[in-house]
Amino acid sequence: MAEKSFKYVIVGGGVAAGYAAREFAKQGVQPGELAIISKEAVAPYERPALSKGYLFPEGAARLPGFHVCVGSGGERLLPEWYSEKGIQLILGTEIVKADLVAKTLVSAAGEVFKYQVLLIATGSTVIKLSDFGVQGADAKNIFYLREIDDADKLVEVIKAKKNGKAVVVGGGYIGLELSAALKINNLDVSMVYPEPWCMPRLFTAGIAAFYEGYYANKGIKIIKGTVAVGFTTDSNGEVKEVKLKDGRTLEADIVIVGVGGRPLISLFKGQVEEEKGGIKTDAFFKSSLPDVYAIGDVATFPMKLYKDMRRVEHVDHARKSAEQAVKAIKAAQAGKSIEEYDYLPYFYSRSFDLSWQFYGDNVGETVLFGNNDPTSANPKFGTYWIKDGKVLGAFLEGGTPEENKAISKVAKLQPPVESLDLLTKEGLAFACKI
Structure with missing residues (x-):
């Protein structure tokens, strides 16, 4: 296959990719200079919508309504916007090999992409129960939510299992937001998590007590201090029961698992410095290689406010790190400098x-x-x-x-x-x- 060459390539098609593209357009990018390569089939969109408005029974969020950059009050970048700006959107294309010294990427279909400057915006992948060898974890109707395809499958099964029983495994962001969405769809919802209270990475016992009480008042059953250790299926291979470590069994028509994610950096292992599970960058999101930048979930960067290195998995940082990296790239080319990234950690959630x-x-x-x-x-x-x-x-x-x-x-x-x-x-x- 013929090689394709670009001055700038963004690998990954999530929030960070979309905000980086907008910043490139602002800074001035020539037609044909920039490509976004994404394994998803759609242009970059605001991922938080998937666990919130997308699953609503009425007035649900749908594309093109939440393409970037509407999540921060900006213009919505439809696929046409990219073509108008001369930015190539290469969708449905998974990169399986990256040679950062040769500045070459290879897709699953064997296409070769060359670049001068690379932005790694691959985000995170969900941790699956099958990764731990949990029995029956590959049953039908066990879901993970990361991409729009996952959300579409979930919407279909919510309709098919009307008034059914749903079990949510995990008590973090995804667990809390999806439990609320399932309840709004009139499903019988149980939440299961091993910790003494929900969202323990952020919530104190006092904060968590409010949300657990509120959810219980909405009819959501909360089961703490145990984990799912197995699933049984019916004759169609669909999930029927969730077996818990404490010996209990829960009936289930739908299971949603939200037990965390891990940064997708396996393509770049051994080629760039890593720290705290991510790609180590400076305050401009430049990696240990001069023409390779990492943004969003995959970057471990200096947090100026706390004088240490951090990795942040949140949409707000995905947006802002993307803009910072592009500004830094364009400034360096013009022989100028910009301010260091000075980020204040910010998290939010909406449910009910x-x-x-x-x-x-x-x-x-x-x-x-x-x-x-x-x-x-x-x-x-x-x-x-x-x-x-x-x-x-x-x-x-x-x-x-x-x-x-x-x-x-x-x-x-x-x-x-x-x-x-x-x-x-x-x-x-x-x-x-x-």
């Missing part, structure tokens, strides 16, 4: 009528403030994380845009705290006066 935001670092002691009664009509509560006498992190459920802005400012400025008791009493007022 709830909406929370978190900024900063969840380390140190914590205080809980506000109304966190799960039966309340208008719950609004939050938590501050305090270390070395300073507020390093802030969480808020039910905040207004102004209040969310205030907690982000607190996490960024890290104001000193006189006493934890006083901070608890002041609550949100502390953030709003900074």
Whole structure:
């Protein structure tokens, strides 16, 4: 097959790829200079929609409605936008070999792509129960949610198993958002996770108690402290039961697994420096090779605010790291320099009528403030994380845009705290006066 050559190649077609393309267009890219190679069959889209609006029984999100960059209030980049800008979208194409010294990529079909500058935006892949040899984990109707194809299959089975039983394995982001979506579809939902409370990487016991109470009031059964160790199937090979480690068995028509992901960097192993499970980069997302950049989930970068190296799996960082890398590439070519990446960690989630935001670092002691009664009509509560006498992190459920802005400012400025008791009493007022 004939080789194709580009000045810039983005490998991966998720959020980071779309935002990088927009930044290239802003910075000035000539027709034919840039290609995006994605194994997905559609142009880059806002991935968070898949676990939220996509599964709604009414008014569901559908493409082209959530192509990038609508998630951050920007213009929607339809496939035509890429062709208008002379950016080549090479879809349905999986790269299976990368030679970073020879600057060559090879697809599963044997196509060869040459580049001068590479942006690695391969994101994460889901961790599957079959990876651990869980018995029956390859049964039909056991789902993982990562791509639009996964979401489409899930939509079909939700219709087919109307009023059926769903078991969600995992108590993190995906577990919480999908349990809510399944419940809205009138399924009988059980959540199973091994930890003592949901979302333990971020939530304190106090925060988690609210969400577990709220979900229980919605009729979602929560089973903590155990894991799925096997599945039984019916004569069609469809999942019928989930066997738990504690000896219990749950009936299931649908199982959704959300037990985390891992960065997709196997193509580049041994060719670039790695750290903390990702590709090590500088503050401009340049890897140990001068013409190779890594953005989004796959990058381990210097977190200026905390003076350490971090890897962040979140849509906000995918967007911002993509823009930073492209600005850095174009500035270097013009003999200019740009500011180092100065990122404030930000996470958010929406489910049912709830909406929370978190900024900063969840380390140190914590205080809980506000109304966190799960039966309340208008719950609004939050938590501050305090270390070395300073507020390093802030969480808020039910905040207004102004209040969310205030907690982000607190996490960024890290104001000193006189006493934890006083901070608890002041609550949100502390953030709003900074």
